[in-house]
Amino acid sequence: MRKSPPKVITIPAKPEVASRQAIQRQLRVAAYCRVSTDDEEQLTSYEAQQNYYTDKIMTNWEWTMAGIFADEGITGTSARKRPEFLKMIRLCKQKKIDIVLTKSISRFARNTVDCLNYIRALRELGIAVIFEKENINTLEADSEILITMLGAFAQAESESISANVRWGKRQAMREGKTIIQYNRLYAYEKGEDGKPKIIREQADVVRSIYDQYLSGASLRMIKDRLEAEQIPNVTGGSQWTITAIRSILTNEKYCGDVLLQKTYISDCISRKVIRNTGQLPMYLVQNHHEGIVERKTFDAVQAEMARRSAGKSPSKKNAPTGMTSYASKYALSERLICGECGTLYRRCTWSKQGRKRIVWRCVSRLDYGTKYCHNSPTLDEEPLQKAILAAINSVMSQKSTLIRQITSAMEMELAPVPGESMSLADIERRLGELNDQTRELVAESARAEDATACTAQLRAIMNEAAVLKEKRALIEEQRQSNAQAVRRIEDAAAAMAQASTHISEWDEALIRQLVDTVKVNSAEKITVFLRGGIQVEQDMI
Structure with missing residues (x-):
């Protein structure tokens, strides 16, 4: 049985229906406007742009309002810092916007890369961006070349403005003009x-x-x-x-x-x-x-x-980088050293049968056993502290002498050059004498018929004065570089003056001020080095 061929029926088009449907669906139009500063004049422009786009969209019967997105006082060089712009792009991706109106390319973006990326993404979604000033519709074929060129001009304009602002600020800095942010400045x-x-x-x-x-x-x-x-x-x-x-x-x-x-x-x-x-x-x-x-x-x-940041760890095992954090809880953490290997001691807590014992051990012995340090003793904390206090108290009876020694050490810190005998006061006194001699020679040369001898003496005085001024400059330079050492010695002298002649209790802050180093010689003997160079041999208690 033969099958009859399929029958095709043509249904004619109805143009009036298509046009009626197109008319019923209005295009959803959004506008984007931006001002680059928050000055009053710019904010007025910002409001004017909003009013302008509202009126333009609502008076066109083919358009419907999809929103006005505006960033005020925001840079155009980065889209990340423009929340309203990003919100508009999200709505575009959700197909809630058909056309985006904006004043110019520079209002849309001053970053050429951002500008092209967003325009291409919107074009793939079938969304047109219309730049009114340049009269460009991004859905047209030749629009991208124009946008690239104009976007590059907008970016170059931003870079030029930025360079001018930067130059102005740096010129103000050279002149000592300051701008201080007080919102986070304490006191x-x-x-x-x-x-x-x-x-x-x-x-x-x-x-x-x-x-x-x-x-x-x-x-x-x-x-x-x-x-x-x-x-x-x-x-x-x-x-x-x-x-x-x-x-x-x-x-x-x-x-x-x-x-x-x-x-x-x-x-x-x-x-x-x-x-x-x-x-x-x-x-x-x-x-x-x-x-x-x-x-x-x-x-x-x-x-x-x-000094704290540059501290070196005595243990390469626990600190592979060689650096260490500042230990401030215990004064002896940076002061107690092994007399055999020179490594710092560390505070340890030993527990046995429920009883705790606080001891100080050489870090080398803790990390490597007897491989590098063979005979360093373990010291119980309480007897060690008592021995250090006894060493301090032994010199506290001569507190005035000790303070003079500390002050003398401070003056030695101010010596300009090793072996230099003249102090700042000596130099200033000698320069005064040379000035007086200069005035006398000038007066004498004015009266003398032959000033040759006076000229030679003046030259010698000027040479000596130049040498003294160089020495003075060296002293002042070294005084600045020794600020930390001077401060420590001054604090030590002040702490010594305020301290009692007999210290009965262990005070971490006071020990930091008075003690420079404690060397462990054996289980029975230590050497306490006080600030200012005084050292005391002390038996363990």
């Missing part, structure tokens, strides 16, 4: 003259932080003490952070100076903030405002911080 507020004004209550906290750090406390110990005393932080909260305390200890504003260009922006596109470690010049404005701590105290803290 200072903006004064009537525009300079930092001290907040007295918080300034006492800053001085306390500096004193605690120089007395040996760690950042963690300072943090715990501030929170225990319920001292509010810069925002008024009760919690302090290690970062905030370190910032107080390293911020030069607390000694009255301002350091400019600590950081810089890599470029106007990524706007990544980079710490300036020498890539660009920095500008230090000294004595800009009233300081809270003295400059020598600030310098001593920086030197102490560098």
Whole structure:
């Protein structure tokens, strides 16, 4: 049985129905506008753009409002920093927008790469972006070439503006003009003259932080003490952070100076903030405002911080990098050394049958047994502390003599060059004498018929004065470089003056001030080296 061929029936088109459906569906149109600063004039422009696009979309019967997205006071070089722009792109991907209107390419994006990427993504979704100023529709074939060129011009304009702003700011830095952010600056507020004004209550906290750090406390110990005393932080909260305390200890504003260009922006596109470690010049404005701590105290803290950071671990086994963290809980952690191998001792807790025993052991013996250190003894903590106190008390009876020795050691720290006999006072006195001699010779040469002899003497005086001025410069330079040592010796002398003639209880802070090193000679004998170079041989108790 033959099958009949399939029958095809043609249904004619109805153009009036298609046009009616097209008319019923309005295009969903969104507008994007942006101003680059939050100045009052720019905000007025921002409102004007919103009103303009609202009126334009709502008066076109073929369009319906899909939203107006506006970023105010925001950079156009990065889309990540424009939340309204990103919100608009999300709605486009959800097919809730058909057309995007914007004033110009520079309003849409000043980053050529971002501009092209977003335009291509929207074009793949069938969404047109219309730039009114350039009269470009991104769905047209030749639009991308024009957008690339105009986008590059917009980016170049941003880079030019950024370079001009950067030059202006750096020129202001060279002239010593400062801009200080007070919202995170503890103990200072903006004064009537525009300079930092001290907040007295918080300034006492800053001085306390500096004193605690120089007395040996760690950042963690300072943090715990501030929170225990319920001292509010810069925002008024009760919690302090290690970062905030370190910032107080390293911020030069607390000694009255301002350091400019600590950081810089890599470029106007990524706007990544980079710490300036020498890539660009920095500008230090000294004595800009009233300081809270003295400059020598600030310098001593920086030197102490560098010393702690550069500490070497005695144990390569537990610290493969060779570096160590600062041990601040126990004064002997950095002072008790093995007389046999020179390695530091470590505090250990031994437990036996439920009983704990606190001892100090050579780190080399702990890590490697007797391989490198053969006979270093284990010392119980209590007898060791008593022996150290006995050594200190043995010299406390001659406290005035000890203080003079410490002061003498401080003066030795100020010696300009090893073997140099003249002090600053001697140099200044001699320079005064030479000035007097110069005036006398000048007067004598004016009266003499032959001034040859006077000229020779003047030349000799000038040569001697030049040598003395060089020596004076060396002394002052070394005084600055020895700020940390001088500070420690001054603190030791002050601690010695305030201490009782007999110390009966172990005080970690006092030991840090008085004791430089304790050397373990044997299980029966130690040598205590006090600040200022005094050493005491002491039997274990």
